[in-house]
Amino acid sequence: MAQYARNAAAVAVIRLRNPPVNALSLTVLQALEDGLKRADADPSVKAVMICGENGKFSAGADIQGFSSPKRQGIALGPLVSLIERSEKPVVAAIEGIALGGGLEVALGCHFRVAHVQARMGLPEVTIGLLPGAEGTQRLPRLIGVPAALDLITTGRHIPATEALKLGLVDEVVEENTVEAGIRLANKLIASVSLENVSSKENRELCKHARILTGCPAGQPLGPRRLSLKPIPRLPNMEAFLSEALVKVKKQARGCLAPELCFQAVKAATEQPFADGVQRERELFNILLTSGQAQALQYAFFAERAVQRWTTLSGASWKSASPQPIRRAAVIGLGTMGRGIVTSLVKANIPVVALEQDVEYLNTGRKAVMLLLEREAMKMGQDAQSLDFHNPARLQFTVDFDGLRDVDLVIEAVFENMALKKEIFKKLSGICKPGAFLCTNTSALNIDEIASATSHPQQVIGTHFFSPAHVMRLLEIIYGRHTSPAAIATAMQLAKAMKKVGVVVGNCFGFVGNRMMFPYVQQAVFLLEEGSRPENVDQVIEDFGFKIGPFRMSDLAGLDVGWRSRKGQGLTGASLPPGTPARQRHGRRYSPLPDLLCEQGRFGQKTGKGWYQYEKAGGRTARPDPWLHSFLSEYRDTHQIKTRFIDQEEILERCLFSLINEGFNILAEGIASGPEHLDVIYINGYGWPKHKGGPMFYASTVGLPRILAKLQKYSEAHPDVPELRPSAFLKKLVAAGNPPLKEWMSCSGSQSSKL
Numbered sequence: 086m087a088q089y090a091r092n093a094a095a096v097a098v099i100r101l102r103n104p105p106v107n108a109l110s111l112t113v114l115q116a117l118e119d120g121l122k123r124a125d126a127d128p129s130v131k132a133v134m135i136c137g138e139n140g141k142f143s144a145g146a147d148i149q150g151f152s153s154p155k156r157q158g159i160a161l162g163p164l165v166s167l168i169e170r171s172e173k174p175v176v177a178a179i180e181g182i183a184l185g186g187g188l189e190v191a192l193g194c195h196f197r198v199a200h201v202q203a204r205m206g207l208p209e210v211t212i213g214l215l216p217g218a219e220g221t222q223r224l225p226r227l228i229g230v231p232a233a234l235d236l237i238t239t240g241r242h243i244p245a246t247e248a249l250k251l252g253l254v255d256e257v258v259e260e261n262t263v264e265a266g267i268r269l270a271n272k273l274i275a276s277v278s279l280e281n282v283s284s285k286e287n288r289e290l291c292k293h294a295r296i297l298t299g300c301p302a303g304q305p306l307g308p309r310r311l312s313l314k315p316i317p318r319l320p321n322m323e324a325f326l327s328e329a330l331v332k333v334k335k336q337a338r339g340c341l342a343p344e345l346c347f348q349a350v351k352a353a354t355e356q357p358f359a360d361g362v363q364r365e366r367e368l369f370n371i372l373l374t375s376g377q378a379q380a381l382q383y384a385f386f387a388e389r390a391v392q393r394w395t396t397l398s399g400a401s402w403k404s405a406s407p408q409p410i411r412r413a414a415v416i417g418l419g420t421m422g423r424g425i426v427t428s429l430v431k432a433n434i435p436v437v438a439l440e441q442d443v444e445y446l447n448t449g450r451k452a453v454m455l456l457l458e459r460e461a462m463k464m465g466q467d468a469q470s471l472d473f474h475n476p477a478r479l480q481f482t483v484d485f486d487g488l489r490d491v492d493l494v495i496e497a498v499f500e501n502m503a504l505k506k507e508i509f510k511k512l513s514g515i516c517k518p519g520a521f522l523c524t525n526t527s528a529l530n531i532d533e534i535a536s537a538t539s540h541p542q543q544v545i546g547t548h549f550f551s552p553a554h555v556m557r558l559l560e561i562i563y564g565r566h567t568s569p570a571a572i573a574t575a576m577q578l579a580k581a582m583k584k585v586g587v588v589v590g591n592c593f594g595f596v597g598n599r600m601m602f603p604y605v606q607q608a609v610f611l612l613e614e615g616s617r618p619e620n621v622d623q624v625i626e627d628f629g630f631k632i633g634p635f636r637m638s639d640l641a642g643l644d645v646g647w648r649s650r651k652g653q654g655l656t657g658a659s660l661p662p663g664t665p666a667r668q669r670h671g672r673r674y675s676p677l678p679d680l681l682c683e684q685g686r687f688g689q690k691t692g693k694g695w696y697q698y699e700k701a702g703g704r705t706a707r708p709d710p711w712l713h714s715f716l717s718e719y720r721d722t723h724q725i726k727t728r729f730i731d732q733e734e735i736l737e738r739c740l741f742s743l744i745n746e747g748f749n750i751l752a753e754g755i756a757s758g759p760e761h762l763d764v765i766y767i768n769g770y771g772w773p774k775h776k777g778g779p780m781f782y783a784s785t786v787g788l789p790r791i792l793a794k795l796q797k798y799s800e801a802h803p804d805v806p807e808l809r810p811s812a813f814l815k816k817l818v819a820a821g822n823p824p825l826k827e828w829m830s831c832s833g834s835q836s837s838k839l
């Protein structure tokens with residue numbers, strides 16, 4: 086709702102009220118309209134101020150409402166116009182946040198005062214929409230086309246100080262914003278009512294108010310109605326727009342909203358306000374029904390749903406309390422360790438960084454300092470708080486004794502069970518009993534690592550993604566003995582590092598890498614059968630992934646998987662003589678990645694892998710004729726008949742096998758809902774957010790179709806168990822293909838929280 090109140094003077098106060106973020110539900114909009122009409126009808130009201138309850142203006146339209154089947158009632162755009170048309174000055178007092186429709190309401194107001202800590206933005210693009218309450222037409226009139234285009238197509242939130250520089254707000258205050266808003270409203274009343282009074286004192290006051298408001302005499306609000314303002318012209322508007330479009334399209338990678346946001350702003354530069362609004366509405370409706378908006382809104386709520394974690398044994402976020410982390414340690418300063426130290430420092434957690442010897446320590450220290458200096462440059466003024474040259478904030482050591490008083494340790498050494506167990510045994514003896522012992526393994530058994538300690542309840546997996554100071558995902562893996570407090574603390578740590586933590590169970594590869602395995606496996610099998618790396622990558626990148634499986638493998642280094650396969654006895658010296666080249670344990674196996682490694686082709690780092698690069702360490706992948714003839718010879722050697730493989734088969738075999746593994750994971754209770762898998766894939770594996778994550782995508786394709794295709798591919802490749810449809814998938818199809826939010830109630834496992 087919105088609360089209407091009168092203060093002692095002539096200012097009516099309308100307070101938006103819909104906890105926790107004052108989303109503009111239909112009830113709120115109706116109450117806002119009623120308040121405006123009431124203020125208009127009351128001759129003793131001379132000005133109106135709009136603010137929000139609980140220190141927040143508004144987070145915009147109620148996102149739940151967009152997917153509601155009955156989305157009827159009052160529309161926000163006409164309400165913003167109603168505010169703007171008011172004959173009485175309307176002031177917005179912005180505290181906390183003014184986002185989306187919330188900012189559009191403020192744009193309808195004649196004046197905007199913001200608290201210095203407030204943040205503003207039009208983030209509709211991030212949920213697949215555009216600012217459809219006339220925001221695409223008003224904002225460019227207020228702050229100019231380039232700045233408006235930037236805010237609308239990226240959805241970024243800006244601080245009040247930047248908003249002031251852009252001219253988005255009139256005043257930034259450090260004190261009580263509502264009082265400042267009322268003060269401004271009273272000055273405006275004075276400006277209007279004193280216009281015709283001739284005393285010198287009043288004329289002075291009136292002049293002051295006009296300077297403050299920028300309104301000429303006799304037209305107190307005219308120039309303040311943004312719909313009446315012309316668009317600030319650029320000398321080269323056409324060229325500017327064409328360049329901007331190229332940039333927007335490049336960044337969108339198949340997501341519609343940024344381009345349609347662009348089109349709406351372009352309409353503002355070409356058409357009168359009313360026609361621009363009409364165009365904005367058309368474009369908004371295209372987005373609303375595009376499917377992408379649903380996927381992005383699902384992703385928005387999924388990210389929040391995973392915060393409410395549960396485990397198979399019934400522990401949950403409701404009852405577990407996180408413990409404070411006053412000091413943390415990181416063991417191992419390789420690529421991952423360096424990024425983890427950087428993340429902790431940025432989260433203002435004092436860190437002890439440990440390496441095995443002085444040489445490694447010095448190399449690691451240099452690399453960490455370089456990363457932190459780069460981060461500090463990006464952060465500008467805020468970087469002062471990092472204070473990373475202070476040994477009380479960041480300390481480097483080779484001595485395990487330095488870890489005695491830390492509250493949490495993150496081990497980030499090589500992926501080697503014996504080494505990890507040795508380190509955990511040491512930690513168990515040195516660290517205080519309440520310290521949490523985290524391992525950054527990407528696949529190894531948490532229970533086995535915990536068995537080396539005397540406090541297995543303190544041991545937990547924290548799987549970071551590379552580069553660890555950039556990637557948002559933190560997979561949090563609980564073992565058989567992990568305490569709920571350890572899970573709650575790891576989740577809290579993720580939040581402090583501005584990451585999204587997802588709690589999952591313990592199995593080989595956990596969720597992300599376990600689902601990735603069949604996907605990469607299919608990609609390599611497709612090469613054996615006739616595709617080329619660039620064909621497969623293209624299909625996957627056209628789907629919207631940031632990077633295809635072969636470019637990814639070259640980037641990560643082929644030697645990483647090779648080492649792991651050698652460790653598992655799948656290749657290398659420990660392979661029993663007489664093992665068929667393309668079979669392991671009765672299943673199809675492709676030795677192609679091993680053969681490349683044997684040739685020293687490790688990917689970007691050696692300048693050659695699935696592609697060729699300009700030099701070792703080069704970044705530009707070019708198709709490699711050597712690889713093409715190598716593949717032909719390989720097929721000849723193994724008598725594989727080359728065939729043309731179309732895009733549909735490439736996409737389906739890679740993605741449906743990954744999704745199939747997702748259903749197995751859900752059935753085993755390794756993740757408590759499909760949203761966990763989707764959040765992991767969007768934030769850690771480059772899955773296009775506008776396709777909602779693999780499980781949401783499966784729900785849009787339709788489970789019967791996924792099942793039928795898996796059955797077909799499985800019949801064609803009976804020696805590939807990963808293509809055999811999951812029993813849970815079959816069960817869901819038999820249950821009539823229920824909507825995603827009902828899947829878990831069919832699993833016999835936990836229920837979804839979406």
Ligand SMILES: CCC/C=C/C(=O)SCCNC(=O)CCNC(=O)[C@H](O)C(C)(C)COP(=O)([O-])OP(=O)([O-])OC[C@H]1O[C@@H](n2cnc3c(N)ncnc32)[C@H](O)[C@@H]1OP(=O)([O-])[O-]
Nearest residue numbers: 106108144145146147148149184185186208216217218389
């Ligand atoms: C029609 C014309 C065009 C207009 C379009 C729009 O305005 S589109 C909208 C454009 N606006 C946006 O895109 C803004 C989207 N919102 C945000 O970016 C952030 O939520 C935040 C910065 C407002 C607060 O961050 P924070 O980390 O402090 O907190 P938090 O993120 O955990 O959220 C707390 C709770 O509030 C919930 N909730 C939040 N917003 C909405 C909403 N609009 N609606 C409904 N619910 C919303 C959220 O789900 C969560 O619920 P839970 O899980 O507790 O049940």
